[in-house]
Amino acid sequence: AQTVTQSQPEMSVQEAETVTLSCTYDTSESNYYLFWYKQPPSRQMILVIRQEAYKQQNATENRFSVNFQKAAKSFSLKISDSQLGDTAMYFCASMEYGNKLVFGAGTILRVKS
Amino acid sequence: GAVVSQHPSRVICKSGTSVKIECRSLDFQATTMFWYRQFPKKSLMLMATSNEGSKATYEQGVEKDKFLINHASLTLSTLTVTSAHPEDSSFYICSAVDRIDQPQHFGDGTRLSIL
Helix, strand or coil: CCEEECCCCEEEEECCCCEEECCEEECCCCCEEEEEEEECCCCCCEEEEEEECCCCCCCEECCEEEEEECCCCEEEEEECCCCHHHCEEEEEEEEECCCCEEECCCEEEEEEC | CCCEEEECCEEEECCCCCEEEEEEECCCCCCEEEEEEECCCCCEEEEEEEECCCCCEECCCCCCCCEEEEEEECCEEEEEECCCCHHHCEEEEEEEECCCCCCCEECCCEEEEEC
């Protein structure tokens, strides 16, 4: 069975600084996908970044990038130049091909001015 | 693209009534839709998976007679909370995909409060 672990319940960062959110996962499949979702106070779920397991290159979306370590089953999210609007709960999730999304417990990120 | 509309966004009703929540994919055909429940500051818990034209698959511990799911078309799925009670109060979110290997697109959620 898939599992996703986020070991940081809460984090804070100063505006313009860089922060890294941790995520580890477990799966027995070789074909799977990993995601980071953002849920701001409005509670809308927003896809931040996606990584296909077969791709070795780390995904990047503007200020957001991941460090995908397949052997270690680690998938951390780095947010550069943090902005106040980045304040949200961040969920790491995995999906085996054709299966359901499994979410981690989430990390509340607060960006301070 | 890939917009999912969920309605209503907020509902307050008396104990014992039934409440229907709609989830629509506006610009794509959703072969599969998912329903989640979320408690404050907690993760999303998958309740059920629905495929167009077939019965929903419920997760362990979710009462299918309590949470009725209908996915009658490729753009609409509904969740009906029957005979709602205060313990059913929660935030319910739907999502949809057109292909199973694509990211899920989420609705904005429904805050359900049962008095």
